[in-house]
Amino acid sequence: MKNWYSICALNEGAEISIYDEIGAYGVSAKAFLADLGKLPDKAPLTLRLNSPGGSVFDAVAIYNALQRHAGTVTVAIDGIAASAASYIAMAGDEIIMPENAFLMIHDPSGMVMGTAGDMRAMAEALEKIGASLNKGYAAKSGKSEKDIAALMAAETWFDAADALDMGFADTMAEPVKIAASFDVSQFQNTPPEIVEVAKPAEKSEVSAKADPIPAQAQKTDPVPDPISIRAEAMTYAKTVVDLCRLAGQPQMAASFLTAETSFEDIRKALIDAKAANEPDISSTHPQPGTPHHANFQAKPWGDVIARTFKRKG
Numbered sequence: 001m002k003n004w005y006s007i008c009a010l011n012e013g014a015e016i017s018i019y020d021e022i023g024a025y026g027v028s029a030k031a032f033l034a035d036l037g038k039l040p041d042k043a044p045l046t047l048r049l050n051s052p053g054g055s056v057f058d059a060v061a062i063y064n065a066l067q068r069h070a071g072t073v074t075v076a077i078d079g080i081a082a083s084a085a086s087y088i089a090m091a092g093d094e095i096i097m098p099e100n101a102f103l104m105i106h107d108p109s110g111m112v113m114g115t116a117g118d119m120r121a122m123a124e125a126l127e128k129i130g131a132s133l134n135k136g137y138a139a140k141s142g143k144s145e146k147d148i149a150a151l152m153a154a155e156t157w158f159d160a161a162d163a164l165d166m167g168f169a170d171t172m173a174e175p176v177k178i179a180a181s182f183d184v185s186q187f188q189n190t191p192p193e194i195v196e197v198a199k200p201a202e203k204s205e206v207s208a209k210a211d212p213i214p215a216q217a218q219k220t221d222p223v224p225d226p227i228s229i230r231a232e233a234m235t236y237a238k239t240v241v242d243l244c245r246l247a248g249q250p251q252m253a254a255s256f257l258t259a260e261t262s263f264e265d266i267r268k269a270l271i272d273a274k275a276a277n278e279p280d281i282s283s284t285h286p287q288p289g290t291p292h293h294a295n296f297q298a299k300p301w302g303d304v305i306a307r308t309f310k311r312k313g
Contacts (some may be wrong), residue, residue, distance in 0.1 A: 005019075020051060021182070049080075056084045082157075099160050100178060101178070106156070143167060243270065
């Protein structure tokens with residue numbers, strides 16, 4: 001399984017690299033903490049960061065674990081430490097930023113589906129996690145929580161000089177070549193330098209003098225595109241929610257999404273649920289709200305759902 005972090009033992013201590021989205025590929029902070037726990041308690045650690053962020057809950061867990069570590073923790077921001085990654089950086093006893101590196105802080109965000117109670121619960125959770133992030137940034141920088149809250153609300157990006165002035169970094173290093181392939185479209189104030197770096201690399205043309213590569217050797221398994229995967233998941237979720245609402249069974253959407261139920265199985269489940277709740281609705285009975293004149297021919301409710309799936313699937 002592809003991972004977003006690596007931990008390598010050194011002659012003295014260990015080097016940790018987080019070079020991707022935190023919590024990606026189904027690998028949670030639990031695995032990270034398990035690997036971190038195998039290191040000696042007082043081993044000096046070097047944490048190298050080049051990440052757009054990710055799961056804020058995983059980031060908080062990693063930050064707390066690094067804070068508990070008895071050995072010194074040196075953080076080197078090799079390119080970008082945005083969002084949740086910037087919070088992890090605050091666990092460093094020393095934070096080093098190359099001159100052309102960036103750090104970004106903002107309010108946490110999340111998605112929720114369900115009742116008004118579910119929405120309120122998510123809002124409360126985001127407020128609590130935001131307050132926790134605020135305290136971590138304030139503790140490192142020495143700034144007031146009020147000042148940090150304003151910076152978070154505005155989604156503020158800092159280059160190395162700005163981060164040094166604000167207390168988010170301790171040392172500025174020589175510029176480095178930044179390499180990234182992150183989706184930064186989710187952010188509002190991304191600096192143009194980051195947008196340019198994060199663009200997908202263009203395919204280089206093969207030199208006419210190069211030896212041809214056999215067709216069989218060129219075949220490789222396609223690498224999943226995180227942006228496409230996320231878009232596909234959002235489309236699936238919206239379709240499931242819309243169909244459950246259409247069927248009058250919105251409460252069933254959560255279980256379908258959790259189980260990643262196929263559209264065919266969802267169709268069957270919704271039809272069964274409708275039949276159980278309204279057994280009199282059939283092809284021989286007019287549908288609710290439809291005209292009853294002689295020329296109207298009623299359609300079975302199951303056909304309506306089937307056609308809807310055909311359109312959306």
